[in-house]
Amino acid sequence: MNKQRQKRLILVLILIFGVGTAVTLGLQALNKNLLYFFSPTQVVAGEAPITRTFRLGGLVKKGSIKREKDGLTVHFQVTDGAKVIAISYTGILPDLFKEGQGIVAAGKLQSPGHFIAEEVLAKHDENYMPPEVADALEKAHKEGKSVSQEESAQDTNITPTTDSVL
Amino acid sequence: MMVKFIHKLASPKYFYHLSGKLLPWLMAMCLLFFLLGLVQGLIYAPVDYQQGHSYRIMFIHVPSAWMSLMIYIIMATAGAIFLIWKIKLAAIIASSSATIGAAFTFIALVTGALWGKPMWGTYWAWDARLTSELILLFLYLGYIALEEAIDDPRSASKACAVLVLVGVVNIPIIHYSVEWWYTLHQGASVSKLDTPSIHISMLIPLLLMTLACKCYYALTILMQARNKILWQEQNTHWVRALITENQSKG
Numbered sequence: 001m002n003k004q005r006q007k008r009l010i011l012v013l014i015l016i017f018g019v020g021t022a023v024t025l026g027l028q029a030l031n032k033n034l035l036y037f038f039s040p041t042q043v044v045a046g047e048a049p050i051t052r053t054f055r056l057g058g059l060v061k062k063g064s065i066k067r068e069k070d071g072l073t074v075h076f077q078v079t080d081g082a083k084v085i086a087i088s089y090t091g092i093l094p095d096l097f098k099e100g101q102g103i104v105a106a107g108k109l110q111s112p113g114h115f116i117a118e119e120v121l122a123k124h125d126e127n128y129m130p131p132e133v134a135d136a137l138e139k140a141h142k143e144g145k146s147v148s149q150e151e152s153a154q155d156t157n158i159t160p161t162t163d164s165v166l
Numbered sequence: 167m168m169v170k171f172i173h174k175l176a177s178p179k180y181f182y183h184l185s186g187k188l189l190p191w192l193m194a195m196c197l198l199f200f201l202l203g204l205v206q207g208l209i210y211a212p213v214d215y216q217q218g219h220s221y222r223i224m225f226i227h228v229p230s231a232w233m234s235l236m237i238y239i240i241m242a243t244a245g246a247i248f249l250i251w252k253i254k255l256a257a258i259i260a261s262s263s264a265t266i267g268a269a270f271t272f273i274a275l276v277t278g279a280l281w282g283k284p285m286w287g288t289y290w291a292w293d294a295r296l297t298s299e300l301i302l303l304f305l306y307l308g309y310i311a312l313e314e315a316i317d318d319p320r321s322a323s324k325a326c327a328v329l330v331l332v333g334v335v336n337i338p339i340i341h342y343s344v345e346w347w348y349t350l351h352q353g354a355s356v357s358k359l360d361t362p363s364i365h366i367s368m369l370i371p372l373l374l375m376t377l378a379c380k381c382y383y384a385l386t387i388l389m390q391a392r393n394k395i396l397w398q399e400q401n402t403h404w405v406r407a408l409i410t411e412n413q414s415k416g
Contacts, residue, residue, distance in 0.1 A: 008250045015331055023335045035348045036293035057348060094287030096216060104350055121287045124216055126355040128224070129365035134215035 037104045040083040043115075050109045056085060057104040057123070065099060078103065089117040096122035176253050178395045179404045185388045192388070196381035203374030211368050223281045225371055228356075229379040231274035234302060235337055237267035237383060241309075242334040245327030254398070255391075257323035260330065261313055262390035266383055268306035275299060286350060294343035295351035298336055305333040319398075 027034065037057030038048040048054050058078030064086075065076045073090040087105050097103060102123035110116045129137075174180050207225035214221040244260040247253055278296070279289040290296065309326055316322035344353045355364045356372070364372070399405045 005250055012246050012249055012331065015328070016334065019332050019335050023339075027339070031347075034294050034346075036291065036350050037348050039348070094285070096285055119287075121291070121350060122285065123350060124285055124352055125363075126352040127363045128214050128217075128221060128355060128368050130212035130367065131215040132212075133365055 039080040040078060040085045041080055043085060043109070044083045044113075048109075053106060053108050053118070055104050055106045056087070056115055056117075057102065058085070060097070060099050060101050060103055062099045078105070085113055085115055087115045087117050087120075089120050091118075091120070093120055094122040096124055176255050178255060178399050179402075181255055182392055182395050185392055189385065189388060192381050192385040196378055196385055199374050199378035199381060203371050203378050207368075207371035207375060211371050212365075214368075217285060220281065220284050221368075223277050224368075225375045227274060227277040227281060228372060229376040230270045230277065231299070232376060233379050233383060234267060234271040234274050234299070235340060236380075237263050237270065238302065238305070238330070238334070238337055241267065241330050242337075245330040248323055249327045249331075255395075257327070258391045258394045258398075259387065260326065261323065262387045262394065263383075264306055264309045264313070266386050268303060268310065270379070270383075271299065271303040271306055275303060291350040293349040293351060294347045295340065295349045298340045298343050301336055302333075302340060305330075305336065308333075 032047075037055035040056070040058050042048055043050070043056060048056070056078065058080045061077040061079045061084060065074065067074050070090075072092075073088065074093065075086065075088050077084050077086050079085075087107075089105065089107075097120065102125065104121045104123060105115065105117035106119040106121075107115055107117035175184070203225065208222055211222070211225075213219055241260045241263045244256040244263070247256040248260065275296075278299075282291070283289050309329055312329055313322050313326050316325055343349060344351055356369065396405055396408075
């Protein structure tokens with residue numbers, strides 16, 4: 001490679017690394033603002049902007065969904081496996097909303113641990129499979145779980161997909 | 167040997183003749199893969215356990231999104247080659263890719279919005295994945311605008327190459343956005359190190375559609391590049407010979 005090409009190659013590399021470093025630093029500084037939602041743990045730790053509207057994300061806790069008589073208002077709890085926050089919402093829920101589903105709710109904290117949502121969005125995970133396969137997996141999972149429960153009484157009840165859904 | 171072949175390929179005349187022979191094959195492969203992928207994906211693939219039939223838009227959405235990233239990487243590589251080695255063909259490849267890249271990005275965004283409404287409950291969310299993909303569309307549009315704005319083709323190629331290299335930082339951001347930050351968009355299904363979290367009966371049509379999109383890109387880029395070569399080389403002997411040859415045939 002001749003001198004001039006070498007020089008241009010170095011210039012191109014400097015350009016890419018320079019822009020890369022600048023953007024990395026910028027993103028590091030903005031890191032918190034780039035989160036689409038806060039987890040219950042972050043909210044409990046006081047990291048969320050509790051005085052104004054923010055988004056709260058987590059899994060709908062099993063057995064926590066309670067519907068009011070008007071058919072629109074629903075109370076449920078979200079969890080990230082560690083902390084739990086109660087959510088109240090009046091409106092139409094997305095089709096995917098159910099127990100164990102990842103959701104993102106936008107709204108405000110009314111009191112510590114109670115969130116009033118104005119909008120509820122559903123998250124779906126990155127797993128795609130036919131229903132038969134899902135059933136078979138669920139079955140195998142339950143069987144495996146009952147075995148592990150016998151082994152240790154302290155089952156924290158966090159499904160292995162918690163991480164990927166959040 | 168390899169260097170010799172690259173030098174030969176970089177000569178517009180050789181490239182023109184070689185690509186002419188490739189075109190019918192690419193066309194046939196493109197049609198075949200599209201047909202197989204669409205029939206398998208839309209008819210034979212089973213429904214999803216969570217999303218039912220709605221997930222089928224994935225067979226358009228995911229290949230388009232992958233193409234939008236791949237084409238940008240190709241443009242950036244071609245831009246760097248043009249800046250360093252001053253190979254004209256690299257500039258032609260980069261500029262022919264811009265419109266098709268913008269089209270794939272647009273398709274990915276629109277199909278994503280149509281998929282988001284029934285599943286998430288919203289067309290659009292300003293999360294890291296969606297926003298960085300939108301920025302990619304603006305980068306493509308900016309590239310096209312910059313190229314059109316500069317009259318001298320050589321300085322246009324140079325300016326565009328710098329722009330495309332500055333924007334390349336966005337590519338890892340798009341890819342890793344779902345891992346670095348909490349997003350509404352779910353994580354990667356196929357490009358994970360462990361086994362893909364997509365059932366084989368859905369993965370096959372997805373890969374067929376991806377191949378179809380790659381062939382389509384190769385086809386359109388070659389056709390555009392051939393036109394641009396003829397235009398740029400219009401005063402050379404071989405192009406004149408080609409024209410007289412075609413005229414005597416017609």
